[in-house]
Amino acid sequence: MKYFDYAATTPLDEEILDSYTKLLKNYFANSESMHPMGLEVHDILEQSRLQTASLLRVKPEEIIYTSGASEANTMAVKGVAFAYKQQGMKLITTKIEHSSVLHAFEQLERDFGYQVTYLDVDENGVISLEQLKNAMSKDTILVSVMMVNNEVGTIEPIEEVKKILKEYPACKLHVDCVQAMGKIPVDFTGVDLATMSAHKLHGLKGSGILVKKSNIRLTPLINGGQQELGLRGGTTDACTQIMFAKTLRLALQRQKQAESHIRKLNTFLRDKLSGIEHIVMNSPEDASPYILSFSCTTLPSEPHRNALAAKGFCVSSVSTCGSKSLPGSYVLEAMGKEDDVIHGVIRISLDERITMEDAAEFVEAVKENVKQYGV
Amino acid sequence: MEYNYELILVRFGELSTKGKNKKTFIKQLQTNVKTALSGFPKLKYERTIDRLYIELNGENVEEISPILQRVFGIRSFSLAMRVPTDIDSMVEAGYQACMKEVDAGAKTFKVEARRNWKQFELISDQINRRIASYTLTHSNLKVDVHTPDFKLIVEVRQDHTYIMAHTVLGAGGYPVGVGGRAMLMLSGGIDSPVAGYLTMKRGIEIECIHYASPPYTSEQAQNKVKTLAKMLSQYQGKVRLHIVPFTELQLAIYENCDESYAITIMRRMMYRLADRLGHNRNCLAIVNGESVGQVASQTLESMQTINIVTDMPVIRPVVTYDKLEIIDIAKRIDTYETSILPYEDCCTIFTPKNPVTKPNPEKAEKFERKFDYESLMEKALQQTETMVILPKEESKHSDLF
Numbered sequence: 001m002k003y004f005d006y007a008a009t010t011p012l013d014e015e016i017l018d019s020y021t022k023l024l025k026n027y028f029a030n031s032e033s034m035h036p037m038g039l040e041v042h043d044i045l046e047q048s049r050l051q052t053a054s055l056l057r058v059k060p061e062e063i064i065y066t067s068g069a070s071e072a073n074t075m076a077v078k079g080v081a082f083a084y085k086q087q088g089m090k091l092i093t094t095k096i097e098h099s100s101v102l103h104a105f106e107q108l109e110r111d112f113g114y115q116v117t118y119l120d121v122d123e124n125g126v127i128s129l130e131q132l133k134n135a136m137s138k139d140t141i142l143v144s145v146m147m148v149n150n151e152v153g154t155i156e157p158i159e160e161v162k163k164i165l166k167e168y169p170a171c172k173l174h175v176d177c178v179q180a181m182g183k184i185p186v187d188f189t190g191v192d193l194a195t196m197s198a199h200k201l202h203g204l205k206g207s208g209i210l211v212k213k214s215n216i217r218l219t220p221l222i223n224g225g226q227q228e229l230g231l232r233g234g235t236t237d238a239c240t241q242i243m244f245a246k247t248l249r250l251a252l253q254r255q256k257q258a259e260s261h262i263r264k265l266n267t268f269l270r271d272k273l274s275g276i277e278h279i280v281m282n283s284p285e286d287a288s289p290y291i292l293s294f295s296c297t298t299l300p301s302e303p304h305r306n307a308l309a310a311k312g313f314c315v316s317s318v319s320t321c322g323s324k325s326l327p328g329s330y331v332l333e334a335m336g337k338e339d340d341v342i343h344g345v346i347r348i349s350l351d352e353r354i355t356m357e358d359a360a361e362f363v364e365a366v367k368e369n370v371k372q373y374g375v
Numbered sequence: 376m377e378y379n380y381e382l383i384l385v386r387f388g389e390l391s392t393k394g395k396n397k398k399t400f401i402k403q404l405q406t407n408v409k410t411a412l413s414g415f416p417k418l419k420y421e422r423t424i425d426r427l428y429i430e431l432n433g434e435n436v437e438e439i440s441p442i443l444q445r446v447f448g449i450r451s452f453s454l455a456m457r458v459p460t461d462i463d464s465m466v467e468a469g470y471q472a473c474m475k476e477v478d479a480g481a482k483t484f485k486v487e488a489r490r491n492w493k494q495f496e497l498i499s500d501q502i503n504r505r506i507a508s509y510t511l512t513h514s515n516l517k518v519d520v521h522t523p524d525f526k527l528i529v530e531v532r533q534d535h536t537y538i539m540a541h542t543v544l545g546a547g548g549y550p551v552g553v554g555g556r557a558m559l560m561l562s563g564g565i566d567s568p569v570a571g572y573l574t575m576k577r578g579i580e581i582e583c584i585h586y587a588s589p590p591y592t593s594e595q596a597q598n599k600v601k602t603l604a605k606m607l608s609q610y611q612g613k614v615r616l617h618i619v620p621f622t623e624l625q626l627a628i629y630e631n632c633d634e635s636y637a638i639t640i641m642r643r644m645m646y647r648l649a650d651r652l653g654h655n656r657n658c659l660a661i662v663n664g665e666s667v668g669q670v671a672s673q674t675l676e677s678m679q680t681i682n683i684v685t686d687m688p689v690i691r692p693v694v695t696y697d698k699l700e701i702i703d704i705a706k707r708i709d710t711y712e713t714s715i716l717p718y719e720d721c722c723t724i725f726t727p728k729n730p731v732t733k734p735n736p737e738k739a740e741k742f743e744r745k746f747d748y749e750s751l752m753e754k755a756l757q758q759t760e761t762m763v764i765l766p767k768e769e770s771k772h773s774d775l776f
Contacts, residue, residue: 019775039595044772051776057437163480245776 002358003314006200007150007179007291007349013202013250016243020204023239031238032225045238051245055252056211058188064210064228065241069178069197070100072210075231076174076193077104079218080142081114087170088139094119094127094156095334096149098176105144119145121334124284125154133164140171147180151318151331151347153283153291155184162190172216182251183290192216202254203247207240258352262289265350265359272363278370280341282332290351295337295344296366298374304346307373311365316347378468380454383436383443384530384537385427388450388547396553401427404448404550410612411442414767428457440543445609447576449545453528456538460531462497462505468538469506469527473516476525476540483519484510488529495531502529549578551611556580557660557690558653560645561607561616563600563718566664566693568607568710569701573692574662575610582656583607583614584649586621591725596718601764606710609766615656618760619648624751625725632742634727638672639734640742641725642681648752650685652759660688666701667694676733683736 003011023044029037031045046060053060066072081091093105095118108114117135119127127145136143143165145156158175165173174193180186181196188194188211198207212218212231224233266289273279273294282293296304301317308315318329328342348362387404405422408429412418415438419430429439436454443452458468465488473484488502497505506529510516530537559571561583571581585600597618608614624644632640649661665673672681682689693701705711 023775036594044775047772048776166480242775249776 001312001314002354002362004348004350004354004358004362005314005316006351007347008316009199009205010202010351011353012204013247015250016203016247019246020239020243023242027239031236032227041238045236045242048242048245052209052248055245055248056186056188058211059214061229062211062214064212064231065236065244066208066210066228066232067206067237068199068208069098069176069195070208072195072197072208073098073100073174073176074104075210075218075221076195076212077101077142077144078108078221079231080172080174080193080216081108081112082219083217084141084170084172088137088141089114090117090137090140091115091142091144092117092119092132092135092140093144094121094146096121096125096127096151096154096331097144097146098150098178101144101146101176121154123335123337125149125152125287125331125335126284127156127161129157129160129164132161136164136168136171138168138170140168142172142174144174144176146176146178147186148177148184148288148291149331150179150291151329151345152293152335153179153287153289155180155286155288158191165190179288179291182248182255183288198244198247201247201251203251204240204243206237207244207247209244254352259289261352262350265289265354265356266292268356269348269359269363272360273366276363276367276370278374279366282335282337282341282345291347291349293332293345293347295332295341295346296370296374297338297340297344299370300343301345303373304344304369307369308346308365311368313362313365316349317345318347376464376467378456378458378471378538380436380456381431382455382457383429383431383439383452384455384539385429385443385452386450386545387425387427388448388545389549400448400550400553403553404446407446407448407550407552407612408443411446411609412439415439442609443545444543445546446550447546447548447578447610448550450547451542451545453537453539453542455530457535458538460492460495460533460536462502465502465529465531465536465538466506466509469529470510470513472527472538472540473510473514477514477516481516481524483517483523484525484527485518485520485523486510486527486529488531490531492531492533494533502531546576546610548576551575551578552580554578554580555659556582556657557662558649558656558658559583560649560661560663561585561600561603562664563596563603563714564664565698565705565711565714566666566701568603568664568714569704569708570662570664570690570692571607572610572704572708572710574690575607579660579662580611581607581614581662582658583616584652585616585618586645586648587618588622588625589620591622591625593718595716599713599716599718601762602713603710604764605766606708606713608764612766614764616762616764617652618762619652619755620758621645621755624748624755627746627748627751629725631745635729635731636734636739636742637725637727638730639677639680639739642672642677643684643739643743644748644752646681646684646689648755650687651752651756653687658687660690661685662690662692664693664701665691666696670730672730674732676735677731680734680736680739 027041029041031042049060049063053063091114105116109116119131121127172192175191177194177196182201192213194211199205220231222233227236278296278298280295305317329345332342415434417432417434421428456468458464486503486506488499525540528539557579559581561567583604604614604616628640
């Protein structure tokens with residue numbers, strides 16, 4: 001099997017596996033226990049937090065470990081909405097956020113009476129800054145915009161969003177950085193809350209973080225003990241969380257090494273795939289090079305995915321988190337794509353483990369599928 | 376031509392005024408800066424009579440800046456462009472520096488030229504006007520002389536001119552090491568790290584003495600002290616920490632002395648130990664975090680009864696500070712969060728219900744005659760554990776990160 005679905009998840013790095021095994025074997029104690037074994041685990045966990053913070057250029061107390069990005073997103077969106085309710089009940093997000101963000105907003109709207117604006121995007125998946133400006137008001141308490149879209153790779157104009165928010169100091173900014181971290185430069189100045197996930201970076205599943213600037217209050221969603229500043233009760237999965245620091249360090253190292261190879265892969269695939277009849281590109285030219293979304297207008301996603309699987313390729317059609325529930329891609333719909341484009345989407349996502357030969361084989365496979373099964 | 380920020384211009388603190396010793400001070404400062412920045416091998420240093428220039432050669436200024444901010448003897452420093460001393464270069468580089476600020480969101484500015492080289496053909500005001508008018512016509516920046524978003528500083532010297540848009544305040548004070556060495560009584564509370572910091576700021580190198588009373592004090596309390604020592608070590612490169620086992624003395628005091636005098640005598644023992652260790656380590660003074668009137672042992676009578684056991688000068692940098700003032704400094708130097716961690720230290724366990732507020736030396740001596748504290752102290756000093764603490768310690772778990 002050739003794996004082309006690295007935006008869904010990544011294989012575990014050998015180095016992470018080694019360290020994790022060592023931790024599991026030797027450091028089982030509860031990190032909140034006051035005896036020497038507990039204290040040692042606590043100490044290692046805090047060292048990990050320190051390194052994570054320094055890699056991200058934030059303070060250690062601004063790192064909150066979670067079970068992954070979905071939890072971190074939910075915690076940020078609902079946590080801010082509840083904590084700042086007195087200041088206003090207006091929230092703004094986009095139509096193309098990850099389901100964990102979108103569903104949190106939908107719930108706030110439906111069950112808790114908040115007023116949510118969902119920003120439109122253009123044909124490239126870029127949000128409308130004009131609409132954001134118009135939607136902002138004194139009682140807007142939260143704006144949430146992802147940095148890189150997970151389906152098409154569009155890079156959102158976060159710097160412009162920050163500028164608009166400067167006029168509204170009471171409004172908090174949340175940025176979902178899951179597909180951006182370790183892929184493109186990320187700057188947390190002016191960002192109040194940010195989320196990321198380890199398993200997208202060759203780390204462990206069940207591990208993510210929420211970066212929460214120290215002046216931001218959150219209402220905890222999971223009540224319990226003193227863990228994670230009292231924001232997330234429950235016995236800490238210390239071994240998993242400790243691994244975040246190493247995962248991030250290796251990912252940032254890889255980011256530099258991998259860049260030119262990924263760009264080469266992307267250019268090649270984009271170029272060759274566009275040359276095939278009935279294939280259209282959905283990812284804009286200036287998207288993250290790690291994600292490439294295209295559609296075959298004559299072959300729907302599911303049979304195409306099956307045909308690719310039969311030839312030994314693992315790809316996604318829509319975002320994996322929404323792949324079993326939604327009829328088509330809401331992201332492509334928001335981008336104003338035609339029905340045949342929406343229904344024929346294939347998303348591939350890259351990694352340095354993919355070789356140029358793999359890419360060439362993939363192009364051939366798509367070419368054959370379109371010819372053989374396109375209707 | 377494109378100009379970039381390629382060096383850091385360091386301005387010296389008070390030592391600029393110290394006539395004869397100036398050379399020693401500057402040398403010590405350069406040594407301290409080099410030690411602090413030893414992790415950045417590509418840096419090049421150039422020293423002049425009133426400035427230190429650090430050429431970056433590609434090293435990351437964002438990592439360097441927080442370290443420089445902790446070196447005593449530096450008044451302030453700026454990231455600077457070095458350009459030829461001619462008006463065209465100044466205008467071009469000044470404009471480029473302004474554009475970098477625009478990218479960062481600045482809307483208003485002001486130019487502030489200073490001629491250290493008075494022979495330059497234009498006066499400061501003329502330089503200001505030339506740079507400002509060029510920048511005004513080529514950008515959307517506006518001049519604001521009262522509260523500009525940034526001040527463009529143009530420092531004109533004979534060899535080169537330096538262009539800067541920001542100034543970072545340094546830690547001030549004197550370079551550590553020019554003022555000799557002292558022994559700091561480091562308890563783990565809020566006050567003593569602040570006392571250590573203020574002492575180092577005056578150019579005095581410190582070593583730390585800590586009294587441990589296991590099992591009445593925990594391993595964590597000791598780790599806390601190590602963490603505090605580590606924080607202090609940032610200001611002088613490294614710090615020596617002496618951990619003196621105090622349990623036996625503590626118990627002997629408890630058994631032999633009247634409860635009301637327990638604290639007084641305990642402090643006398645601590646002073647004696649600091650005095651002896653200090654002499655061994657060539658220290659010229661004892662430093663501690665005492666202030667007047669906070670607790671019973673800190674009345675003037677109490678201070679006198681305790682102080683009398685040593686002939687070393689005892690420096691109490693926070694002696695007249697309010698608790699809140701001390702907390703302010705502790706927060707500024709990042710020791711506060713560690714200091715307030717809730718572990719018992721030996722002061723809190725043996726606290727008497729009614730400590731004497733006006734002790735006198737004669738009574739204290741009377742109690743002390745009841746037990747052989749000399750040999751207990753000797754034993755404690757023999758069993759003292761000494762370690763060198765560095766700002767950045769390699770963790771024994773480093774393979775996990």
